[in-house]
Amino acid sequence: xxxxxxxxxxxxxxxxxxxxxxxxxxxxxxxxxxxxxxxxxxxxxxxxxxxxxxxxxxxxxxxxxxxxxxxxxxxxxxxxxxxxxxxxxxxxxxxxxxxxxxxxxxxxxxxxxxxxxxxxxxxxxxxxxxxxxxxxxxxxxxxxxxxxxxxxxxxxxxxxxxxxxxxxxxxxxxxxxxxxxxxxxxxxxxxxxxxxxxxxxxxxxxxxxxxxxxxxxxxxxxxxxxxxxxxxxxxxxxxxxxxxxxxxxxxxxxxxxxxxxxxxxxxxxxxxxxxxxxxxxxxxxxxxxxxxxxxxxxxxxxxxxxxxxxxxxxxxxxxxxxxxxx
Numbered sequence: 001x002x003x004x005x006x007x008x009x010x011x012x013x014x015x016x017x018x019x020x021x022x023x024x025x026x027x028x029x030x031x032x033x034x035x036x037x038x039x040x041x042x043x044x045x046x047x048x049x050x051x052x053x054x055x056x057x058x059x060x061x062x063x064x065x066x067x068x069x070x071x072x073x074x075x076x077x078x079x080x081x082x083x084x085x086x087x088x089x090x091x092x093x094x095x096x097x098x099x100x101x102x103x104x105x106x107x108x109x110x111x112x113x114x115x116x117x118x119x120x121x122x123x124x125x126x127x128x129x130x131x132x133x134x135x136x137x138x139x140x141x142x143x144x145x146x147x148x149x150x151x152x153x154x155x156x157x158x159x160x161x162x163x164x165x166x167x168x169x170x171x172x173x174x175x176x177x178x179x180x181x182x183x184x185x186x187x188x189x190x191x192x193x194x195x196x197x198x199x200x201x202x203x204x205x206x207x208x209x210x211x212x213x214x215x216x217x218x219x220x221x222x223x224x225x226x227x228x229x230x231x232x233x234x235x236x237x238x239x240x241x242x243x244x245x246x247x248x249x250x251x252x253x254x255x256x257x258x259x260x261x262x263x264x265x266x267x268x269x270x271x272x273x274x275x276x277x278x279x280x281x282x283x284x285x286x287x288x289x290x291x292x293x294x295x296x297x298x299x300x301x302x303x304x305x306x307x308x309x310x311x312x313x314x315x316x317x318x319x320x321x322x323x324x325x326x
């Protein structure tokens with residue numbers, strides 16, 4: 001099934017156009033900032049200019065945040081070149097040797113994502129896979145530890161499940177379960193995870209997971225951003241199918257969770273749009289790596305400061321309060 005446009009609830013792919021007034025406002029804000037980073041503007045925090053000058057003597061002024069007003073430092077630090085050189089060299093080697101996507105994910109994409117996590121301002125721990133966020137969970141008094149982000153899940157294990165979350169075509173055929181390569185995940189406190197797990201029986205199967213998969217590490221750690229990687233020069237068609245299938249399943253999961261709260265936002269079925277795509281940067285160049293880091297930091301900041309509060313207010317909080325009332 002090569003297209004998601006002929007489903008009962010179709011997913012239509014549209015080219016990202018920053019002048020398209022039909023683009024959702026929050027998506028437009030994200031896209032504009034990432035587009036700025038993709039041009040290399042303001043990708044280096046101003047206070048690191050001197051630190052990087054020795055290793056990057058030809059650093060263009062436009063790459064410094066103070067020159068273009070990007071407020072880059074608010075979303076993450078730019079590591080020194082020495083910490084990125086191995087990723088850079090591995091990317092160039094893999095590009096010339098014809099290595100597989102799995103090799104790229106292990107040697108390039110995974111390490112770069114981990115570096116982005118470690119240099120995010122939301123990180124208050126030395127654990128490279130977990131970042132504590134700077135605010136407490138407000139809706140349940142027994143939770144006194146901060147939520148956090150974890151870097152990734154691997155596609156070989158995190159399949160979409162249960163099948164009811166998959167798209168269905170007009171003949172009733174279920175789409176094949178797809179996987180994505182990485183994700184930015186909200187790492188909820190264990191006390192909260194246990195409490196939600198205890199509610200599965202009284203509140204129904206929708207609470208068997210907060211993510212569109214029953215893969216154990218993600219069941220009660222909601223996926224905020226899904227990341228699909230492809231080799232240089234590969235077409236985007238398959239990537240778009242994978243991402244659109246995962247996005248559809250995630251929206252279905254949110255519908256189920258919102259329905260438990262009685263929220264009017266639960267009725268979101270219908271045609272969906274996959275906005276694609278903004279080229280960001282190449283890991284085969286140092287400036288490209290800094291572009292990708294800036295974009296990843298921005299997405300992590302959105303996950304921590306926009307998506308998680310929304311999830312707390314509209315899903316997790318009401319569900320827990322409803323359970324307390326019962």
